[in-house]
Amino acid sequence: GENVEQHPSTLSVQEGDSAVIKCTYSDSASNYFPWYKQELGKRPQLIIDIRSNVGEKKDQRIAVTLNKTAKHFSLHITETQPEDSAVYFCAASIYTPLVFGKGTRLSVIA
Amino acid sequence: DADVTQTPRNRITKTGKRIMLECSQTKGHDRMYWYRQDPGLGLRLIYYSFDVKDINKGEISDGYSVSRQAQAKFSLSLESAIPNQTALYFCATSGVLGSYTDTQYFGPGTRLTVL
Numbered sequence: 001g002e003n004v005e006q007h008p009s010t011l012s013v014q015e016g017d018s019a020v021i022k023c024t025y026s027d028s029a030s031n032y033f034p035w036y037k038q039e040l041g042k043r044p045q046l047i048i049d050i051r052s053n054v055g056e057k058k059d060q061r062i063a064v065t066l067n068k069t070a071k072h073f074s075l076h077i078t079e080t081q082p083e084d085s086a087v088y089f090c091a092a093s094i095y096t097p098l099v100f101g102k103g104t105r106l107s108v109i110a
Numbered sequence: 111d112a113d114v115t116q117t118p119r120n121r122i123t124k125t126g127k128r129i130m131l132e133c134s135q136t137k138g139h140d141r142m143y144w145y146r147q148d149p150g151l152g153l154r155l156i157y158y159s160f161d162v163k164d165i166n167k168g169e170i171s172d173g174y175s176v177s178r179q180a181q182a183k184f185s186l187s188l189e190s191a192i193p194n195q196t197a198l199y200f201c202a203t204s205g206v207l208g209s210y211t212d213t214q215y216f217g218p219g220t221r222l223t224v225l
Contacts, residue, residue: 009150032212043200043216044153089152093212097143097168102152 002027004092006101013080014109021104023090024072030092033066033073038087038103047088048075080108113137116201116217124225129188131220133201141205142184143214144168144176147198159184160205191224198222 003026013019025033034049050057050064050073057064061080066073073092077084085108091098113136123129133142144156155168157176165176173195177185188195201217 006152034213043218045216046213049213095212097155097158098212098214099155100153102150 002030002092002094002096002099004090004099004101006090006104008104009102010105010107012107012109015080015082017080019075019077019080019084019106019108021075021088021090021106022072023074023092023101024070025092025099026071027092027094028068028071029094031095032093032098033064034091034098035062035064035075036089036091036100038089040086044089077106080106082108082110084108114201114203114215114217116199116220118220119218120221122223122225123191125192127191127224129191129222131186131199131201131222133184133186133217135182135201135203135215135217137203137215138181139203139205139215140181141203142178143202143204144174144184144186145200145202146170147200147219153200156186156199188222188224191222193224196222196224 006023031052036044037047038044048064061078063076087103087105089103090101115134117132141160143158145153154170159165159178175187199220202214204214
């Protein structure tokens with residue numbers, strides 16, 4: 001079955017800097033790659049997703065890139081703000097339940 | 111998302127007790143899931159259901175059972191709770207029949223402590 005690896009497990013950046021979180025997946029048939037943000041004590045919420053027929057997607061300060069050949073995808077957050085501090089999860093699937101990475105705890109230092 | 115609800119939100123119980131966690135949704139979704147979250151281990155799938163007559167085991171189903179009472183209701187049971195089942199449990203929903211959209215929407219979570 002699908003296996004998703006996520007790195008790093010923790011990331012600290014200065015406010016205003018960029019943050020990058022990377023994930024790799026094992027099943028080349030996977031075609032849907034969402035990213036979830038979980039604030040402390042809250043539920044995971046979708047922040048951006050990408051399908052395998054697209055290489056990059058942007059939404060204001062966040063972007064996701066997908067490299068199908070290498071089977072990896074990344075989340076990019078620019079101009080980080082304190083409210084970006086949270087745990088971020090990547091996931092992959094092919095019309096089946098999502099398989100999640102173990103998460104990255106992002107801390108934005110003011 | 112107030113349209114995915116979980117009860118109870120917090121529960122403390124003792125080893126050996128039977129516990130039921132309930133999930134309801136008003137999103138009209140066909141697919142429902144139960145996940146367990148432990149620190150450093152991410153979200154692990156316990157069971158999932160693609161419709162009322164469909165129940166599937168996930169990655170960590172041992173010690174758990176589920177019931178899909180209706181399209182909108184999916185319950186998770188711990189028949190005999192043990193301390194290592196102490197965790198945060200999330201219900202999630204996705205998809206409308208005929209659609210392949212996989213975006214999952216999570217409930218607020220149930221924090222379960224087994225003493």
